[in-house]
Amino acid sequence: MVLLGAGCGIPAASDVRVDGKGGAATEAGVISRGSEPPTRTAGGSDNGAFVRNFLSAAAGEPDRAYERVKAFIAPEDKTRLQDKKGSEVALNVVRLREAVYTPNRDRTTTVKIAVQQLGVLRTNGTLAPPVATETEYEFGLRSASFDGGVDGDRAGLYIINPPNVLLLSDTALRQYYQDETIYFWSSDRARLVPDQRYRPLAVPVERQVNEVVKWLVGGPSDWLRPGVVGLPDRTELINNATGGNGRWEVNLDMSGDDQNGIDQLITQIAWSLGDLTGQLELKIRNNAQPVVDLGERRDSRVLYPYVAGPQRFGVYDGAIHPLDFDGEPSGTVPLTPEANRNVVSASLGLAKDRRILAAMVVTGSGKNRYRLAVGTGADPVSVLSRSGGTGYSSISRPVWLRTVDNRPSRGLVVADGQLYRFDEAARMYPVPLNLPSAAVTAVAAALDGQRVALIAGGRLYVAAVNLDGGGVSIGPPRELVTSLTNPTAVDWGREDQLVVAGSVGQPAIYEISVDGALETPLRTDLGAKVTHLTAYPTNRGVRAASGAYMYEANGVAYRSSPFERIEPGRVRDIAPVPTGVRPSNPSAPFFLY
Secondary structure (H helix, E strand, O other), X not given: OOOXXXXXXXXXXXXXXXXXXXXXXXXXXXXXXXXXXXXXHHHOOOHHHHHHHHOOOOOOOHHHHHHHHHOOEOHHHHHHOOOOOHHHOOEEEEEEEEEEEEEOOOOOEEEEEEEEEEEEEOOOOOEEOOOOOOOXXXXXXXXXXXXXXXXXXXXXXXXXXXXXOOEEEHHHHHHHEEEEEEEEXXXXXXXXXXEEEEEEOOOOHHHXXXXXXXXXXXXXXXXXXXXXXXXXXXXXXXXXXXXXXXXEEEEEEOOOOOHHHHHHHHHHHHHXXXXXXXXXXXXXXXXXXXXEEHHHHHHHOOOOOOOOOOEEEEEEOOEEEEEOOOOOOOOOOOEOOOOOOOEEEEEEEEOOOOOEEEEEEEEOOOOOXXXXXXXXXXXXXXXXXXXXXXXXXXXXXXXXXXXXOOOOOEEEEEEOOEEEEEOOOOOXXXXXXXXXXXXXXXXXXXXXXXXXXXXXXXXXXEXXXXXXXXXXXXXXXXXXXXXXXXXXXEEEEEOOEEEEEEEOOOXXXXXXXXXXXXXXEEEOOOOOOEEEEEEOOEOOOOOOOOOOEEEEEOOEEEEOOOOEEOOHHHEOOOOOOOXXXXXXXXXXXXXXX
């Protein structure tokens, strides 16, 4: 991946060289991944290559980060970068926008890099929100041949007047780290909730178990805490997790002898170790628990059980209809014809007991007024409850907060800029949010039901959900820094990835990690603003193809995989259109699962 592109638009006589703008996002699969970043001399005397390597030098195990970065700094300036130790080591992750190189009379070069601050990578693998506010850094380059008189290309370059922070580019984060998902139990201990971490590829595989257990002992990411529980207070790892050849031993000093809690911890560790196979022996204060096969534990304790595979639906002439595509399952609308009327958008789901969960935006009695209609029960649902009052001037597509038990279901919806929770009787209750702007325009719920994504005031956020006590409370939202501006729609595509519509000079759809650091452009030639977006979420327990999403722009619906317009011919169970009459466009597509 080339962070700094070719020169652009600078006259030949200029002393200033602009090394281009970094791509707004990294295309998946184009980076050659390695465990160790390049050495100082790897780029020779090429300014651009050297700066790219400098922004990768901090990658790897934290205890040697300063050592690796200082190798790039001229001997006389090494003291300008003050070392930090242990957990204080933190890397400022930045997205490189532009680099300008200005040659000086003393044969040095002044470098100015424009950056977007993405966050702070901590030693516990979390990417915390950015602390630094700098949008530009300036430093110098000089040839290392000044010191020994050797050939300049062989000697390479040095940084002079370095920034007093450890910088890491987002490209280096993708190249030298493995993004991992660990899990914490929800506040009601009913389901596992994902938490994203980054493990240096330089960490040997045999230490993976140790790193993951240390992350679990350290607790969840700050933004996720309101919706989950960590391990009991004062839990510590006794020595390091040991093992190899398919058998691993973990010894914890943990209070309590609750066997159910210990069993849940084993499940938590099994899922947090990803696809690692083999036997796990957990000891609590040196008392061994029965040995567990990691794969068998994951198979017997599924993350979020799907009742059925995804089926595509859309709205056509005010009613929900199935969408038929070759090679895909296609079902029937789980509503009676009397209930399937005046629909603008909808969210249909299947509860654990196979009840239908239907939440729809329907037209109201007044012009340009809308109400929420909710119905639950056996297929087909025939009775709908409607929100009170005279309706709203705008309502977003509602979303269900999925549960793994048979408790009454709850959901979220945005109406006239306010976030509401709703129940099975379509009663709506305002949900307070601590945000700079109260104007909420979109909400999306993760499959675990404990995390949401929000768009408010033209900014993208994620937040934890707490369902204790029968209500719905949202923890302090975390803003995600992305290349997209003016986001208009969002949904969850994977456990740790959002599908977001916005703009990068023109309307586009990106896949963005739950911390905002990793981006992949999905569509950059939309031509019109996206007003509706839905995705089919996948996770480690669902071996289905990921990346399926549908959207609407300028009154036209599209699908991905493959990308194509959803034509009226894909809509099932509609009356033939008379000759000479233009058929309606399908709208507001969604997945039922």
